[in-house]
């Protein structure tokens with residue numbers, strides 16, 4: 001397994017939107033970096049070092065000389081690589097930066113791409129930026145949704161082992177009446193590691209006692225100085 005992940009080409013400021021970065025040569029080889037990381041599973045599951053190396057070399061040549069156009073083989077590769085897979089290989093900070101930059105200039109990109117006189121390599125860069133930026137934004141959205149689904153509705157702890165209820169998409173904006181299975185479906189019947197609220201346990205007690213709402217639990221937990229239910233999950237603890 002000789003493939004080594006190299007993040008050097010992943011920074012959003014390397015993809016050609018910053019003229020100063022281009023002048024400084026920062027952009028050299030960046031595009032193939034994106035394309036390369038669009039093949040994460042192929043490269044990690046089998047030894048495809050040769051393929052990855054040749055891909056890197058092709059793109060490096062293309063971008064080390066601004067007069068050279070992106071080779072058609074690299075362009076074909078960019079068509080084949082799912083953008084969401086490419087951005088999935090970036091760090092969280094890189095994805096957020098790319099998503100934010102794309103969101104801030106997507107209209108400008110569209111206007112640039114509409115220009116008939118736009119130079120070909122530049123058009124290709126912007127086209128790739130558009131694809132990857134859009135995918136980065138989508139990935140941020142998906143991760144946000146995912147985080148919300150594992151956020152405790154009683155104490156807002158992010159990191160439950162699974163959504164507390166089958167159709168839970170995040171803490172409700174308004175207080176709801178327990179039992180919460182009525183609103184969100186089957187409960188996990190697990191406890192929040194931070195505040196200890198039991199989903200389907202405290203809002204729908206088996207012993208027939210009164211259900212406890214998220215809000216009541218939260219205030220009681222705060223009155224007890226917010227103890228961790230599972231101290232092994234406490235940050236730094």
Ligand SMILES: [Zn+2]
Pocket residue numbers: 152153154155156157192193194195196197
């Ligand atoms: Zn909690």
